[in-house]
Amino acid sequence: MSGRGRRITDEEINELISKLQSMLPESRRRNAGRVSASKLLKETCSYIKSLHREVDGLSDRLAGLMDTMDSNSPQAEIVRGLLRS
């Protein structure tokens, strides 16, 4: 699929639109029907950026909580227990 040198056809664009649409979560799909490829690409970009921001936010919080992960603390045991279940 990656070796195409020719111009992409309309049909292929349509397939890609469907695929793109299926990748976005329900909450972002405002139109149940056809949306333009351009709009979908934009939505996808926004979505990835928001996921990145979420991970950054979580990294900030985890950085603040790291001290509770001392090996001797009961908190660490809780985390280990959860990982085992």
Place this chain on the structure above:
Amino acid sequence: MADGEMTAKERKRKRGTESSSSSSAAAAAAEEEEAKWRTEGEQRTYSSRLIAALRRVRSSAAAPTDRARSRALREAADRALAVSARGRTRWSRAILLSGKARSLKRSRVLRPKPPAAASKSSRPPLEKKTRVLGRLVPGCRKLPLPSLLEEVSDYIAALQMQVRAMSAITEVLSAANAAPSPPPPPPPPQTM
């Protein structure tokens, strides 16, 4: 919410594979790999890796400030995510290979736009957005749209798992922090 999303996504994905006969085999295989990001097993494995990485960051002297630790954590989380991908995707290989050089790559000046004739893989109106999307996914800056979408699809699924795993760990640690039993050591002052 996650379960509902999974079902709807799987349904839509099945519809997607039906429409393309020539690449259906490859597409189906890719989607199977992609679906692994949604399994509990994958998330558990990732969580273990992440926690081990968090411990390393915590004990390393290289990240004294909260901001530096947060960044180191983000990198560790991304690295662990790329390891989970097992080298199947371009974005994961790019993360594993770049390491500290990643920030250098971001600040590099963009090359001038190639002439329209050279990028035959998408119509002009989509080119710009394709480029923006390509920049968001590690290692996919110059990919043509069809290949880019495969990477994007897997990358999004992986990011969603990363968010789920990190949220769960954060919740557990927050709750543990608030627990009344043996008083935890005083937390360091939060610098926001």
